Amino acid sequence: MRRILDEELDGLFGQVAAIAIDGPKGVGKTTTAEQRVRAVVRLDSKAVRESISAEPEQVLDRGRPVLIDEWQKVPEVWDVVRRAVDADPTGGQFLLTGSATPAPGATAHSGAGRIGRLRMRPMTLAERGTSQPTVSFAELLSGRREPLAGTCSLRLTDYVEEIFASGFPAMRGLTGRARRFQLDSYLHNAVDRDVPEQGLAVRKPDAMLSWLRAYAAASATTASYSQILDAATPGQSDKPARSTSIAYRDVLTTLWLLDPVPAWTPGGSQLTRLGQTPKHHLADPALAVRLLGLTREALLDGEGNTIGPQPGSLLGHLFESLVTLCVRVPAQAAEATIGHLRTRNGDHEIDLVAVRDDGRVLAIEVKLANTVDDHDARHLHWLADRIGANLADAIIINTGPNAYRRPDGIGVVPLGLLGP
Structure with a gap:
């Protein structure tokens, strides 16, 4: 099912290096994002989460564009992505999906100017x-x-x-x-x-x-x-x-x-x-x-x-x-x-x-x-x-x-x- 958010991503992701898609569980964030990436890091998997927690920079080793799903479960990946975008601002590299906002201080930087944010809501x-x-x-x-x-x-x-x-x-x-x-x-x-x-x-x-x-x-x-x-x-x-x-x-x-x-x-x-x-x-x-x-x-x-x-x-x-x-x-x-x-x-x-x-x-x-x-x-x-x-x-x-x-x-x- 094509969503209105797809139209937004069509216009943005080719030029913006990293976009975070926020919204409650079950609205379709992951399914929508998966259509646009070559690799997926699923942080709702305990095994994947433990590995990435030990070395968050591993997310950079995947083919791009890459989706980091439920990124808030390892908040450190936010700063990893932000630094990667600082080094290379080429559009269309990272999509992050999150069904919760991490506690204040969980990330060192807001990501302003590096990671764009879009809200995904239930279907109209x-x-x-x-x-x-x-x-x-x-x-x-x-x-x-x-x-x-x-x-x-x-x-x-x-x-x-x-x-x-x-x-x-x-x-x-x-x-x-x-x-x-x-x-x-x-x-x-x-x-x-x-x-x-x-x-x-x-x-x-x-x-x-x-x-x-x-x-x-x-x-x-x-x-x-x-x-x-x-x-x-x-x-x-x-x-x-x-x-x-x-x-x-x-x-x-x-x-x-x-x-x-x-x-x-x-x-x-x-x-x-x-x-x-x-x-x-x-x-x-x-x-x-x-x-x-x-x-x-x-x-x-x-x-x-x-x-x-x-x-x-x-x-x-x-x-x-x-x-x-x-x-x-x-x-x-x-x-x-x-x-x-x-x-x-x-x-x-x-x-x-x-x-x-x-x-x-x-x-x-x-x-x-x-x-x-x-x-x-x-x-x-x-x-x-x-x-x-x-x-x-x-x-x-x-x-x-x-x-x-x-x-x-x-x-x-x-x-x-x-x-x-």
Whole structure:
């Protein structure tokens, strides 16, 4: 399966000597990287790991390009690669894949200027092949505001199925209990094995899973970490310290399992009173529904409670998580960063803001509906009034059948029609 990241590697690896591909386990990093190399050093193998640990410079003896898989298990290889690139910056030599960030100080140098970094996330709808995209994210970001067209056959139940189906490639062919079993195993292995490997001793794994469950219920909200901790420990008067919640957050972030969207803080004085809290998202919304023990029927019936200040159903928040995944992947390919905007008192909010290098933005609202009206566009108009020409474009992503532009210029794009 060709991924959007393949397009990025096509454009970069021929000129950049070393690229590290970061992301949670199971997103396809190794499979993607293997297509581009002559040799592979698999550091998840104990025998290989022990040999390379004894003499990290051995990775330079392989034919190039070479893939160093799970490089964080022998962090010293990072500095070996960095020094090799200093000596010979010829493009296309090293790919490194990592499913965790080593502890601070594990490498002597950040690799800045020598080792480039790309993030790989679970598959977007465009990568899954669920529909044929007709709207290019890169074109929207260009600011040309071209006409939008296309018809999507996906309906609400299809999007719900995609929330449950996961963007992890190996789980795409699973159904029913097999899929639930694998998602449960993924989560339990992360807590029981991966977290301790990151240096955090978890005395009560169930407590961390409860915290993760509360975090899942806070998907697409700006709930405080104290709210999440309270939700994870209902009825307990002797709650864990706030530092425990922070430790959970930090270690799960190093494993790429948490993927929060930071608050957008534009320069200048066009916007004031903006909140600074990130929006919470797990790496894949399928992990969230599994943590919450939801069925498709329950989600469609409006069951499940959210945590946080934003109104809306849990299904609406999980749909926003799916949209966020489908936006972040092409945004990286288009060299844009993703944030969100929310005023401190919550009277104005833009679900996603894609920011170009020149500061111009693509504003995105997410609506769990097959039609949109003027009320749905009010925050986009508010932003346009304040930043003027710095607004490259504005769209509403929904579950409807057609892509088009409203008379006011705002685009309406069914999620299934959004591509890179």
